[in-house]
Amino acid sequence: MIEQIELLVKTGFHSLEEIFEILTEQYDISIEEEQLQTEINSLFNRHVEASEQWARPTHFENLVMVFDMLCDGGIIALHNAGLTMNDGIDDANECYEELIKRGKLPAGYCFYHEQDIERAIDSNVLLIAFGTFRENPEHAAKVANVIVSFLESFGFNVHWDGDINSRIELLNFEWRKTYSEHDSYGLERAVEIIAESSYDLAFNALRPLDVDGGKAGSSLPACTKHTFSEIKHLLPADCWAYSRNEKNDGEFDNETVLVYDGDLAVDHIHLDDPLGIDAESERGQQEALLERQSVFLILITGDLIVHNYIYNENTDGSTGLIVLGNVQASNIIVGGQEIYIGGNLEVNELFWGDYNHGMLSVCGNVTAPLFVETDEYYVGIKGERHFKKHWVDADEFDGNEVQTLLAEGCYWFEDHEEYDEGQIPLYREGIFERLKANQPLLKKGWAEESPRIFEDEEPSVNNIQRILASPLFGEDNTYRFYIDDVSIKVSRPSLNEDGKEVGGYIYMLQDDTYAVFLYLNEVKKPLRTRKISLEMLYQNHAEDDWHPLKDHSPEPYVQLLNQYWPRMLKEITYRESLDVETISFWQEQLHETITVEKIERILALPIVTEKFNDYYDEDKSGYWSGSLHYCFRLPKGKDNPRIGVGKERRDLSLFPTIDGDFDVLLYHFDIETSDDGIKKVVLKFQPHNEGNTRPVEAAEIHHIRTALRFWSRLEKTIFQHNDDFLEEQS
Numbered sequence: 001m002i003e004q005i006e007l008l009v010k011t012g013f014h015s016l017e018e019i020f021e022i023l024t025e026q027y028d029i030s031i032e033e034e035q036l037q038t039e040i041n042s043l044f045n046r047h048v049e050a051s052e053q054w055a056r057p058t059h060f061e062n063l064v065m066v067f068d069m070l071c072d073g074g075i076i077a078l079h080n081a082g083l084t085m086n087d088g089i090d091d092a093n094e095c096y097e098e099l100i101k102r103g104k105l106p107a108g109y110c111f112y113h114e115q116d117i118e119r120a121i122d123s124n125v126l127l128i129a130f131g132t133f134r135e136n137p138e139h140a141a142k143v144a145n146v147i148v149s150f151l152e153s154f155g156f157n158v159h160w161d162g163d164i165n166s167r168i169e170l171l172n173f174e175w176r177k178t179y180s181e182h183d184s185y186g187l188e189r190a191v192e193i194i195a196e197s198s199y200d201l202a203f204n205a206l207r208p209l210d211v212d213g214g215k216a217g218s219s220l221p222a223c224t225k226h227t228f229s230e231i232k233h234l235l236p237a238d239c240w241a242y243s244r245n246e247k248n249d250g251e252f253d254n255e256t257v258l259v260y261d262g263d264l265a266v267d268h269i270h271l272d273d274p275l276g277i278d279a280e281s282e283r284g285q286q287e288a289l290l291e292r293q294s295v296f297l298i299l300i301t302g303d304l305i306v307h308n309y310i311y312n313e314n315t316d317g318s319t320g321l322i323v324l325g326n327v328q329a330s331n332i333i334v335g336g337q338e339i340y341i342g343g344n345l346e347v348n349e350l351f352w353g354d355y356n357h358g359m360l361s362v363c364g365n366v367t368a369p370l371f372v373e374t375d376e377y378y379v380g381i382k383g384e385r386h387f388k389k390h391w392v393d394a395d396e397f398d399g400n401e402v403q404t405l406l407a408e409g410c411y412w413f414e415d416h417e418e419y420d421e422g423q424i425p426l427y428r429e430g431i432f433e434r435l436k437a438n439q440p441l442l443k444k445g446w447a448e449e450s451p452r453i454f455e456d457e458e459p460s461v462n463n464i465q466r467i468l469a470s471p472l473f474g475e476d477n478t479y480r481f482y483i484d485d486v487s488i489k490v491s492r493p494s495l496n497e498d499g500k501e502v503g504g505y506i507y508m509l510q511d512d513t514y515a516v517f518l519y520l521n522e523v524k525k526p527l528r529t530r531k532i533s534l535e536m537l538y539q540n541h542a543e544d545d546w547h548p549l550k551d552h553s554p555e556p557y558v559q560l561l562n563q564y565w566p567r568m569l570k571e572i573t574y575r576e577s578l579d580v581e582t583i584s585f586w587q588e589q590l591h592e593t594i595t596v597e598k599i600e601r602i603l604a605l606p607i608v609t610e611k612f613n614d615y616y617d618e619d620k621s622g623y624w625s626g627s628l629h630y631c632f633r634l635p636k637g638k639d640n641p642r643i644g645v646g647k648e649r650r651d652l653s654l655f656p657t658i659d660g661d662f663d664v665l666l667y668h669f670d671i672e673t674s675d676d677g678i679k680k681v682v683l684k685f686q687p688h689n690e691g692n693t694r695p696v697e698a699a700e701i702h703h704i705r706t707a708l709r710f711w712s713r714l715e716k717t718i719f720q721h722n723d724d725f726l727e728e729q730s
Contacts, residue, residue, distance in 0.1 A: 002039065002043070004023065005019065005023065005039055005040055005043050006043055007118060007121065008022060008023075009040075009043050009044050009047045009179075010047065010121050010175065010177075011080075011114065011117050011118070011121070011175075011177070012060070012175075012176075012177025012178050012179050013079075013080050013114075013117075013177070013179065013183070013185070014179060015179055015181065016037075016040055016041065016044055019040050019044070020033075020036065020037060020040055023036065023040075024036070044179075047178060048178050051176065051178045054176050058174070058176040058177070059156070059170075059173050059174050059175070059176065060175065060176060060177045062154045062155070062156070063079075063126075063154075063156075063170075064079070064185070065154065066150045066151055066154055066156075067079065067110075067190075068189075068193060069150055070110065070146070070147065070150060071189075071190050071193035071194050071197070072193055072194070072197045073107075073146070073197070074104075074105075074106055074107045074194060074197065075106065075107055075108050075109065075110060075143060075146065075147065076092050076095045076096065076099075076106050076108070076109040076110070076111075076190050076194065077109070077110050077111070077190060078091055078092060078095070078109070078110070078111035078112075078187065078190055079111070079112070079185040079186075079189075080112070080113065080114055080117065080185060081111035081112065081113050082113050082114065083113055083114045083115060084113060084115065085113065085129060087113055088111040088112075088113045088129055089129075089131070091111065091187055092109035092111060092131070093133075094187060095109070095187050095190055095191050095194075096109070096133055098191050099191060099194055099195060102191075102195045104194055104195060104197075106133065106194060107132070107139075107143055108130060108131060108132040108133070108139070108140065108143035109130065109131055109132075109133075110128050110129060110130040110131075110143075110147050110168075111128070111129055112126060112127060112128055112129065113129075116128075117175060120170075120173055120175045121175045124171070124172055124173055124174060124175075125169055125170065125171055125173060126169070126170040126173040126175070127167045127168070127169055127170075128147065128151075128167060128168040128169075128170065129167050129168075130143060130144050130147055130167070130168065131143075137164055138436075140164040141162070141164055142267055144160060144164060144168065145267065145307075146267070147168060148160055148168060149265070149307075151168070151170065156170050156173070157170065157171040157172050157173075158170060158171075159171055223258055223259065223260050224258075224259050224261075225256060225257070225258060225259075226256075226257050226259055227253060227254055227255065227256065227257065228241075228245065228252040228253050228254065228255045228256075228257050228296060228297065229250065229253035229254070230257075231257050231259055231299060232245060232252075232253075234259075234299065234301065234324075235299070235322060236322075236324070236340065236342060236363075238361075238651075238653070239322060239338065239340040239361065240338045240340070240359060240361070241296075241297060241320060241322065241338055241340075243661075252296060255296030255297065256294050256295050256296055256297075257295070257296060257297045257298070257299055258274060258275075258295055258297070258298045258299070259299045259300075259301070260298070260299070260300045260301065260302075261301050261302075262301060262302045263300075263302035263303045263304075263305075263325070264300050264302065264303075264304050264305070265304075265305040265307070266304075266305070266306055266307070267306070267307050267308050268306060268307075268308040268309045268310070268311065268435075269298070269306060269309075269310045269311070269321070270311055270312065271298075271310065271311065271312035271318045271319040271320075271321065271334065271337060272311075272312045272313055272314050272318055272319070274295045274298060274319045275295060295319045296319065296320065297319065297320040297321070297322060298319060298320070298321050298322070299322050299324075300321075300322070300323045300324065300325070301324050301325075302324065302325045303323070303325035303326045303327070303328075303343070304323045304325070304326070304327045304328070304329075305327075305328045305329075306327070306328065306329035306330065306332075307330060308330050308331070308435060308438060309329065309330060309331040309332065309333065309435045310329055310331075310332045310333070310334060311331075311332075311333045311334070311432060311435060312333075312334055312335065312336060312337070313428065313432070314336055315335035315336040315354050315355040315357060315358060316336050316355070316357055317336050317337070317357065318334075318335075318336040318337045319337060320337040320338040320339070320340075321337070321338075321339050321340070322338070322339075322340040323340070323341050323342060323343075324342040324343075325342060325343045326341070326343035326344045326345070326346070326364070327341050327343070327344075327345050327346070328346045328347075328348075329346075329347055329348070330347070330348045330349055331347065331348070331349050331350050331351075331435060331441055332347055332350070332351045332352070332353075333350070333352045333428065333431060333432070333435070334352070334353055334354075334358060334360075335352075335353055335354035335355045335357070335358040335375075335377060336355060336357050336358050337357075337358055338358075338359050338361070339353075339358075339359070339360045339361070340361045341360075341361070341362045341363065341364070342363050342364075343363065343364045344362070344364035344365045344366070344367070344383070345362045345364070345365075345366045345367070345368075346366075346367045346368075347366075347367065347368035347369075347371075348369075349368075349369060349370065349440065349441050349442045350368070350369070350370045350372065350431075350441050350442065351366075351368045351370070351371050351372065352372040352373075352374070352426065352431075353372070353373050353374070353377035353378075353379065354373075354374045354375055354377055354428075355374070355375045355376070355377060356375060356376035356377060356378065356626050356627055358377050358378070359377070359378035359379070359380070360377075360378070360379050360380065360381075361380045361381075361651065362380070362381045362382065362383065363382050363383070364382065364383040365381075365383035365384040365385075365386065366381050366383070366384075366385055366386065366387075367386040367387075368386070368387055368388075369387070369388045369389065369442060370387070370388065370389045370391070370405060370442060371385075371387040371389070371390045371391075372390075372391045372392075372426065373391075373392050373393075374391075374392070374393050374426075375393065376393075376626045376627045376628070378627065380649075380651035381651075382563070382651060382653055382654065383563075384457075384566050384567065384570065389401075389405065392706070392709060393709060393713075402425050402426075404443070405442060405443060406426075406441060406442060406443065407434065407439070407440060407441055407442065407443055409427070409430040409431075409433065409434055410426065410427055410430055410431050410434065410441055411425045411426055411427050411430070412425050412426075412427050452573075453466060453572075453573050453576065454466060454569050454573070457565070457566040457569055459518060459534060459536065459561065459565055460534065461520060461532050461533070461534050463569065464504075464506065464518060464519075464520055464534060465520070467490055467506060467569075467572060468490065468492065468493055468504040468520075470490070470572060470576065471576060472490075472572065472575055472576060473490075473492050476492075477491065477492045477494075478490060478491050478492065481571060481575070481697065481699070481700075482685075482694065482700075483564055483567050483568065483571060484564075484654065484655075484687045485510055485511045485655065485657075485687040485688065485691045485692070486508055486509065486510045486511075486560065486564050487508075487509045488506070488507070488508050488564075488568055488571075489506070489507040489509075490504075490505075490506050490507075491503065491504055491505050491506075491507070492504060500522075503519075504519065504520065505517060505518065505519040506518045506519070506568075508560060508561070508564060508565075508568070509541060510556075510560050510564075510656075510657070511655070511657045511690075511691060511692075512541055512692070513540065513541050513542070513556075513656075513657050514538070514540065514541070514556045514557055514560050514656065514657075515538065515539045515540070515541050516536065516537070516538050516549060516557055516560050516561050517536070517537040517538070517539070517546065518534065518535070518536050518537075519535055520532050520533070520534060520535070521533050521534075521535045535548075536548070536549040536561070537549055538553055538554075538557035549561065555656075556656040559654070559656070563654055575699050578699055578701075582701070583698050583699060583701070586698075586701050586704045586705070587698055587704075589704070589708060590683060590704050590707070590708065591681070593708055593711065593712075594669055594681050594683070594707075594708070594711050595681065596671055596679045596680065596681055598715075599641060599643055599669055599671055599681065600641070600671070602632075602643060602714075602718055603632055603634060603635075603641055603643065605718065605719075605722045606722060606725060606726060606729075607718075607721055607722040607725040607726075608632045608634070609634070610725075610729075611725060612631070612632050613632070613634060615631060615632065615633035615634070615639070615642070622644070623721070625713075625717055625721070626713075627647055627648055628645055628646065628647055628710060628713060628714075629644075629645070629646040629647075629648075629664060630643070630644070630645055630714055630718065631643070631644040631645075631646070632644075635671075640670045640671055640672055640673075641670070641671040642668055642669065642670045642671070643668075643669045643714070644666050644667065644668045644669070645666065645667050645669075645707075645710040645711065645713075645714055646664035646665060646666040646667075647664065647665055647710070648662065648663070648664055649662075649663045649664060649665055649688060652688075655687075655688055657690070658688055658689075658690065663688045663689050664688065664689055665685075665686065665687055665688060666685070666686040666689075666693075667683065667684070667685055667686075667696075667703070667706070667707040667710055668683070668684040668685075668686065668693060669681055669682075669683060669707075669711070670682045670683075670684060682695055683695070683696045683703075683704065683707055684696060685700075685703055685707075
């Protein structure tokens with residue numbers, strides 16, 4: 001009898017009266033009722049006294065927080081749901097029917113029952129049952145993964161074998177609960193939380209987590225619907241949606257925006273249908289479909305974690321996504337909208353942006369094993385790019401490489417009946433099928449880590465010493481290179497009369513205006529010790545005075561160092577890794593692809609000689625085709641013949657000398673004639689309209705590849721444009 005009383009007391013769900021009633025009605029008790037009540041009171045009070053020594057929060061108290069959060073996210077979570085599994089399922093269905101009446105559609109359920117509690121008291125293992133209200137194994141697995149992720153975020157030792165017919169186990173679970181007359185852990189608790197919540201089933205009821213040290217925060221951010229005009233003050237001024245709306249007198253003011261206030265963790269986001277098929281509820285399919293497709297933008301004010309994918313099929317217009325914090329996602333396959341990220345972007349496998357109606361803007365760094373941009377998709381990244389492979393458009397793809405990197409089903413075979421020559425080999429529908437099946441897109445083990453020659457990305461004594469010892473010097477005392485409009489000069493230290501190295505430095509100059517100077521200074525200390533310190537100075541190139549560079553120095557100089565120093569380390573690492581064969585290969589590709597004869601043939605086309613025949617007249621210099629601008633300079637006076645191809649720059653934050661919000665980076669293909677009359681093509685780069693034009697070095701393979709890609713587009717379109725011009729003339 002004592003064991004039976006202790007068990008009922010330890011469950012913590014029964015009052016003194018209820019325990020007495022259970023024992024007298026369900027058990028054959030041989031003692032007097034008064035003595036039974038005395039035993040119950042004694043064990044009950046002893047349990048309450050022992051609870052005062054428990055560490056807080058207890059496992060049960062954390063479990064209550066998890067279950068409340070699940071309810072807030074649209075999953076019915078029930079405590080002590082009857083005596084058996086069937087009782088728990090009946091309780092979940094009862095909640096479901098009540099919530100349907102209140103206009104809510106729960107995504108699933110979970111519970112534990114009284115026998116589970118007794119087992120947990122005995123074995124320290126609590127079993128959690130789960131399920132859904134429709135026959136859909138994939139959906140049930142997602143509901144289970146949500147439950148598991150929430151439990152793990154509170155530090156529970158969770159085991160689930162992935163089988164939707166198996167229950168979730170909480171291992172090492174110490175059941176510690178006392179009864180309170182204010183207990184409210186019944187069905188009503190779950191129903192009221194869900195009825196008052198604002199969850200969105202497009203995200204499979206996954207809710208954001210505010211986790212600090214393994215414990216969840218005080219509240220969950222909720223998804224709310226607004227018009228664009230109501231939330232536009234929250235948007236970054238440099239995002240396309242905001243700037244376009246301002247320039248066009250509130251063009252988007254009445255559009256629908258879903259706002260998530262805070263961090264958000266989700267399984268996937270389908271931007272073609274952001275409200276999800278479960279939004280139909282009782283309003284009818286057609287009405288629900290129109291509502292789902294009317295969402296203009298999703299705004300997340302914190303960080304976003306997407307465990308599986310962000311995806312859309314319709315690249316001609318889809319819901320936009322603006323995240324003010326960082327974004328982590330397994331895969332992102334998008335196009336046809338603005339994706340704006342205020343922090344860093346980290347993609348575990350593949351980022352693919354397709355078509356010129358779409359754009360990605362990232363204020364921080366971007367990390368992705370495979371980064372793909374096709375059909376003039378716009379990419380603007382202010383920070384660093386950490387890509388193991390970067391493909392741009394169909395001519396960047398190598399068939400063997402595609403099959404080496406991508407899992408089968410993610411690409412077309414050239415002999416496939418639907419495959420067209422020159423087509424982008426990525427197969428969007430096949431990729432989506434693998435995403436839905438939670439299968440990887442990339443093959444394992446293909447990506448080799450880049451060599452690491454610097455200890456970190458900071459301006460430090462060790463890193464500068466490594467730069468000053470680079471093999472890039474060769475036999476020279478200096479080496480130079482460019483990044484954008486920043487020229488970088490590194491000077492080798494020399495030996496003084498005592499045989500000590502002195503005088504090495506790094507000089508960074510942006511657009512002939514802003515200069516930063518870094519060098520090492522040796523300071524003698526007592527006891528004949530030496531200390532080497534890093535000195536940093538800045539200067540306006542038009543002035544003579546140098547000033548110490550500090551965090552509070554003028555922004556252009558601080559930005560020059562902060563943005564271009566890590567890129568300089570990356571460039572030095574890359575250049576040191578280049579071999580003669582690689583450089584020679586790309587030089588051959590350049591000289592064989594872009595010839596004097598090809599340039600002269602294009603410059604002789606009627607569309608050039610009759611229409612775009614004045615290089616210095618904006619209206620007659622050339623034309624736009626998509627995001628590329630083609631311009632032509634006919635041989636005249638001292639001018640060399642030239643074809644220029646430019647691409648618009650929308651992110652100008654790294655170019656302080658540029659005024660306005662639009663600019664173009666350009667590649668020039670010039671025909672130069674030597675003194676002995678030999679003609680050759682010289683590739684030149686101009687970082688922006690007002691910047692200096694300079695020859696592209698042999699080691700600048702990224703520029704050569706981009707220039708070849710631009711040339712390829714020119715060759716594919718210029719002759720058709722010429723035919724159209726002749727037809728108009730006739």
